[in-house]
Amino acid sequence: MTSAQEVQSLLRFLSQDAKLPLAQAMGKVKNLQAAKLVTASDLSKADFESLKTVFGDEKVARQVLNAAKRASKKRASSDASAPVPAPSPKKAKPMPMYGQPLNPTEFEASLALPEADCDEEKLKSAVIYTNRAPLVLAFACTLLKYTMPEQPISSRLSLAQAVTSMNSKNKAIHVGLDTGQAAEDEGWGEGQPIMRIMTRDVRVMKRWGYEWEEESTQGTLTASTQETLKSSQETLVEEAKAKDPALWGVDLEALKKANQPGAGGSYKGATSQLPIYTAQSARAYLMKAFETPKVEGTAPAKRTNTGIVAEKERNLSLLLGALELLYQSWADVLSSETLNNRAWGWYVRVRPDVAHGAAGWGGKGNVKLSDILELRRPAG
Template sequence: MAATQVQALLRFLSQDAKLPLATAIAWVKDLQRADLRKYYIILLSSTIVDDISKSDLKALQDISQDEKTAKQVLNAAKRAMSKKRTAPEHNAALTSKKAKRVEPEKNATPSDIESALSLPSSLASEEELSKTVLLTNRAPLVLAFAVSVTKYTMPEQPISSRLSLAQAVVSANSRTKAVSLGIASGKSAEEEGWGQGQPVVKILGRNVKVLKRWDYDPKDGQRKEKGSLTMDSGSLNEPQPQRAFESSNTLPPLWGLDLEAAPKFNERSSIERTNSLPIHTAESVRAYLLKSFTTYREPGTEPSGGPGNKSATPSLAQKERCLGLLLRGIDIVCESWSSTLSADELDRRAWAWYLHVRPDVQPGAAGWGEKGQVKLSDILNLRRRG
């Protein structure tokens, strides 16, 4: 029996069959010594577990001299092979469903794609906003600020790019926070050379590596009719607010690079590391934003009925409304300052604004802690008084 078979068998016996390690080792030795062909374990299949699943109980019992353990091993082997045979079909179904969910419609133009990525907005008055308190954690709030501020500091970027770039900022901040908390150690992917030579842009005061999308025109296929008043579609069809600055270095649409995923995404030599790099996809970022904000309720004022009460669980429409209110509040602040600040200064202040209104919670590594309150009145107080 080859060394790889021994390791696989030992892993199966100890993990799948749940045998004590000493018993599993003894089983491996017994199987190595046994005349397997005599017991109809023919060793012609791709794995030793498959061989065991095709054997009979008497064969295993004769090898181990323990009927109970033999049954345990045989049943575990049959379960393992049953899962293996059904997994490809099951995974294919999941892949098909996922593809159906995220892929654009057939013959969709770039303009259609950008419209599909639109974010909720709101026409709520400042009085209504000032009375709104949301519940969220820090990561999605950073996302919301980054998506909003890049609408002003990088007006040439479509919503797909702004979503991707925003997630690049959040991922970089998550890595920094994890290192500071001692959760992550060692060099980051960027320090190891991933993304070397790629362009860099600054968002919320942080440099992030990007990938230029030279072959993508977000206005391709744009229709003449006016865009929706209730959605932020990346400013494709709506007039831009007045600004005292324009982007000094106009860039094509960009993707934010997911450098921490690069080592797993591409295991080829360092010479090829800039040729095939993973990106933060706009669809996943949008989906995360849509589910991350709810209305804060004071303790004791939650809907009655307990956890099983569906009315106590915010609907997707309610969460989208909360996100729209938040984006409107941030937009009011950015627009109030955009006529007097440079792009760099607006970007720098936006990070300070986030720090001023972020939820007062103990941050963790990935999710940045438990949820806390975000008062939209605090956000509105940051706007420039004209």
């Protein structure tokens, strides 16, 4: 049985050395205990596929494994050079837990995206360079502000990532890069509620008892729209929150992998232990996905990492602004269901051009934000 001190040490390692958000680290402790991976040494020797199953994300699993190897190597070097300590007559005190978990309001604030830039003059000439998956993610996340306004940003990011990942999985199967069936087609997640988002039926998990303060969205709206929407939006959000809890998008592929022979899983349908798409991963994907197109015939200028990060954030702000203006133009005349159904077609019309089939997998291209603006409802 894992001691309280071992749990505290594990949390310190995950949040401090592996740099996971503490809330995410705390959610993985039980699974790590079940897998008997409770120390940095255990994690450094773990099978990578086992870590992917626990964390549900290849990048996060690699991040934890690398941190564990560094910590173990440092510990081994320290042990080899340090003198043997003299016995202490005093009983050692348990080490304090590293940090404190964020409360819901702080957690939601930590997930805030850049404020949407709705300056039409900027948007008409703006072009971004990206691949298709993050563009789907941005379309879906912004759509959910209008079709499911009661959901906090953490839920919108999780649900939008579910749409994106399910679409990528089906595309990989279609072009021959993956075999077999998608998890949802095999019935994984049965018993969990379903939400239709763009073209996907997303299995969701209700976050009963989760209370948060609704973020202000007025900064993303044009001045002419702010006053007319403010009162009705606040009322709609409060009424909806009273009926529906916050949601997580269930990661059916991770659920399927966790139940493969030898993986140690034991569930296929409704349970409180389902793997989810994390809001942190979805946000990180959006923040780094949108580049500025290179100008042909010019030598690339040297840029600092700080400058590159700032540029990508500005591009995301512009993309979000174009999407806000698109959805705003239709929100007052279309039902949520119709808006939801049209969103996929709008994405298809503006997505970057890539090679057909497997050759185009992960390919990048230009997206003109003026093309998104042209999808708005005609004035008058």
